Amino acid sequence: MLDLLTRNWWALALRGVIAIFFGLAALAWPGLTLVALVVLFGVYVLADGILATITSIAERGKGWGWLLLEGVLLVAIGVAVFRWPGITALALLFLIAARALVVGVLELVSAVALRKELAGEWLLALNGVLSIVFGVLIAARPGVGALAIVWLIGLYALVFGVIMIALAFRLKGWQRRIIGPAPA
Numbered sequence: 001m002l003d004l005l006t007r008n009w010w011a012l013a014l015r016g017v018i019a020i021f022f023g024l025a026a027l028a029w030p031g032l033t034l035v036a037l038v039v040l041f042g043v044y045v046l047a048d049g050i051l052a053t054i055t056s057i058a059e060r061g062k063g064w065g066w067l068l069l070e071g072v073l074l075v076a077i078g079v080a081v082f083r084w085p086g087i088t089a090l091a092l093l094f095l096i097a098a099r100a101l102v103v104g105v106l107e108l109v110s111a112v113a114l115r116k117e118l119a120g121e122w123l124l125a126l127n128g129v130l131s132i133v134f135g136v137l138i139a140a141r142p143g144v145g146a147l148a149i150v151w152l153i154g155l156y157a158l159v160f161g162v163i164m165i166a167l168a169f170r171l172k173g174w175q176r177r178i179i180g181p182a183p184a
Contacts, residue, residue, distance in 0.1 A: 049074025104131030
């Protein structure tokens with residue numbers, strides 16, 4: 001699994017960048033209509049899921065199945081968002097919570113699997129815990145005001161994205177130590 005992640009560090013970085021853009025958009029336009037938020041979330045989850053799926057299929061190494069599972073589940077959530085565009089605010093919040101819980105659990109599983117191979121697995125574990133806490137909070141308190149939820153979603157996506165990018169660059173550094181510098 002470490003080999004899969006180090007060769008594809010860029011995919012984690014791209015997932016982080018997408019999360020940051022989503023978070024910034026949610027914070028910049030907190031008065032988004034529900035439909036706009038649904039579309040924005042749907043695009044984010046689909047892109048995240050497609051990247052995870054493509055990476056897992058392209059690099060079938062040890063542990064690739066967990067990344068494939070994450071990607072397939074995220075794509076399914078994204079498809080559900082677009083299949084029912086008239087989704088209620090409550091249903092959207094539960095889809096967001098489901099996405100966070102799925103990603104959080106799978107990232108914790110990956111962090112545990114990598115603990116003997118990677119010194120920076122704590123970033124993956126931190127993202128997993130953050131995602132689980134976020135998912136539980138959203139699922140437990142769905143009646144909180146829509147503006148507060150948009151801000152919470154935006155902040156979560158920003159922190160998630162920054163941690164993903166930090167992990168990606170740690171993996172890139174790890175790859176250099178394993179493989180050596182790129183030929184000139």
